[in-house]
Amino acid sequence: MSLGQRFSRGVAWMSVGVWVEQAFNFIIIAILARLLGAEAFGLLAMAAAFVLFSEFLVRESISDILLTRDELSPARLNSVFWLLALLGAVLMAVLFLAAGPVARFYGEDVVQGLLIGLSPTVMMIALTAVPVAILRRKMEFRVLALRAIAGAVIGGIVGIGMALAGYGVWALVGQRLALTATNIVMAWGAVSWRPGLSVSRKHIREILHFGHRILGLRAAELAAVQSPVVIIGALMGPVQAGYYAIAWRVVEVAFFVLITPLRMVAQPAFGAAARGGGRATDLLLDVMRLTGFLAFPAFAGLAILSEPVLVLLFGQKWSPAAPVLSLMAVFGMYLSAEKVQQTFCLAAGRPGRLAILSWIEVGLAVVVIAVVAPYGLSLTTAGFVAVFLLIWPFKFANLGHIVGLPGMELMRQHVVPLLLSAGMAASVQGVAWQLDGKSPALILLVGTAAGIAVYCLLAALFQRNRLRLLFSMVRSHGEIDTREVGG
Numbered sequence: 001m002s003l004g005q006r007f008s009r010g011v012a013w014m015s016v017g018v019w020v021e022q023a024f025n026f027i028i029i030a031i032l033a034r035l036l037g038a039e040a041f042g043l044l045a046m047a048a049a050f051v052l053f054s055e056f057l058v059r060e061s062i063s064d065i066l067l068t069r070d071e072l073s074p075a076r077l078n079s080v081f082w083l084l085a086l087l088g089a090v091l092m093a094v095l096f097l098a099a100g101p102v103a104r105f106y107g108e109d110v111v112q113g114l115l116i117g118l119s120p121t122v123m124m125i126a127l128t129a130v131p132v133a134i135l136r137r138k139m140e141f142r143v144l145a146l147r148a149i150a151g152a153v154i155g156g157i158v159g160i161g162m163a164l165a166g167y168g169v170w171a172l173v174g175q176r177l178a179l180t181a182t183n184i185v186m187a188w189g190a191v192s193w194r195p196g197l198s199v200s201r202k203h204i205r206e207i208l209h210f211g212h213r214i215l216g217l218r219a220a221e222l223a224a225v226q227s228p229v230v231i232i233g234a235l236m237g238p239v240q241a242g243y244y245a246i247a248w249r250v251v252e253v254a255f256f257v258l259i260t261p262l263r264m265v266a267q268p269a270f271g272a273a274a275r276g277g278g279r280a281t282d283l284l285l286d287v288m289r290l291t292g293f294l295a296f297p298a299f300a301g302l303a304i305l306s307e308p309v310l311v312l313l314f315g316q317k318w319s320p321a322a323p324v325l326s327l328m329a330v331f332g333m334y335l336s337a338e339k340v341q342q343t344f345c346l347a348a349g350r351p352g353r354l355a356i357l358s359w360i361e362v363g364l365a366v367v368v369i370a371v372v373a374p375y376g377l378s379l380t381t382a383g384f385v386a387v388f389l390l391i392w393p394f395k396f397a398n399l400g401h402i403v404g405l406p407g408m409e410l411m412r413q414h415v416v417p418l419l420l421s422a423g424m425a426a427s428v429q430g431v432a433w434q435l436d437g438k439s440p441a442l443i444l445l446v447g448t449a450a451g452i453a454v455y456c457l458l459a460a461l462f463q464r465n466r467l468r469l470l471f472s473m474v475r476s477h478g479e480i481d482t483r484e485v486g487g
Contacts, residue, residue: 021148022253026313028156029249032163032171033314040169042242046106046233047114048176049226050098051121054091056222058084058126061214062207063133064346072137074196079203081130081195088126095119106233110169117173121180130195131187140190147186155179217342217351220358227366228384235373243321243377246314247306250325251332254302258295259336281403284344285413286469288337292417293459293466295336300421301451303329304428308440308447323378331385333421334392337414341399353398361391416463424455 033041062084066072095115103112135143159175167174225248233241302309306329307322345354368383397407428451435443459467 019257020145021152022257024149024152024156026253028152028159028175029246029253030313031160032175033246033318035160035163036168036171038242038246038318039238040172040242041245042233042238042240043108043110043169044114044172045229045241045245046108046238047102047111048118049229049233050095050102050115051118053219053222053226054095054119054122055125056218057091057215058088058122058129059218061129061218062087063129064214066130066133066137072134073203074193075198075200076203077130077134077193078196079199079207080133081127082199083204083207084126084129085123088123091126092119092122095122108238114169114173117170118176121176124180124184128184128187131191131193134191134193135187143186143190147183147190150186151179151182154182214346214351214355217346217355217358220355220362221342223362224358224365224388227362228369228380231366231369231373232377232380235370236377240377243318244324244381246310246318247321247325247328247381250302250309250313251299251328251335254298254329255295255332255335255339258298259291259339280344280347281405284340284403287340288410288413289466289469291336291340292414293463293470296333296414296417296421297424297451297455299329299332299336300425301428301448302332303327304425304432304451305444305447308444311440312444324381327378327381327385331388333418334385334388338388338392338395341395344399345402348402350402353401354395357391357394357398361388364391417466420455420458420462423458424451427451427454 063080066077066080096119099112099115099119102115103109132144135141155175155178158178159171162171162174229241229245229248232244303326306325307319310318310322310325342351342354345351365384365387368387369380372380372383393407393411396411400407400410403410428447431447431450432443435446
């Protein structure tokens, strides 16, 4: 099977897995949001910010070196596994020790218990990172898709059961632990490799050289989305943190559904193209074109229809989060495109400059949030999003330096989808105004239908090349042919 066919088949399986997983997650979140309310979600988000930061450092970090090297020797696999096990143990111990000070920082005693209860997931994920990397390298995305679905279902059953039994915010902890445990069992069951004690100093040096840069990038990546929760929780309280957390969760689900299948398959495909002597740049441009074509109109529509989405899914009590969701939808456009850039930098083994730019974003965002927080949650979110949009051109320049193309040429790949998405959003806003006062379900249904119709028409007129690219991915033999499609 050619690389193009494996890429398309991998995207198909990851799409099925992610869509089904996120459908379950959305149903589960909607039920738990109605059962538990904003304060419970805010408290969990305040504690989970530190746990998620630690999880990110062991999930797709050091193990990513297994996607960029030709050799998968037992010594290399063992070296990665034991380094991750050590890192996971250290991070879990830090979370245990920090639980009390973090709770005092927030002024919420319950955060201490939540942080301790969630901390085992860090070690659990660390011990599963190598099997997942092996499956990704082999492009066994069917297994990964089924794993994600099973985790969502079992975690949801546990979480809803605990919520109905009166466990309150602890239902969210139970959901997370059950989901992670299910993922561990299925990942290890799908690979024949088992860790041994043979390690290599050479491999450890290579891993540490690669790892410190990717760890810096992963840390910045998560700090960017979790630092607002920490600051908002400390300065505004758990209810406002809950509004922000639910808005981010909606955007995160939309991002997973739209972009994660492409991103997860693209990284090993970039590496395979480079190892096989092909032009990874051609595949990069195709993935960028598809990302803008699919993600920008979806997030533009979400920005306009934020209130009916929240009310319909979670209930009227969540409507104050609508302005935050509209602003975070703009961040979703940025995030979708930026993740593709990040994926290519990682596959090329050159995450260093991107990590520096990402930490600059985090530093500026923290300052802006702290300064603007007294003026309300919406303005705080707007300042946060603005920081990332200002730094974005520098990330295009960095990517251009790696692939040997001008940064402006890469930016131009997103101009037409952005303009057409703005036109579509204007039409959806007009529909929403006409239906003002009607039920949220009707506004969402008619607004979505109008948006899809308008964008399809605009795409047929102005983005035929991207339509051909999309069709080339899903046609019977499933192979992207970059020679047929450009621009």
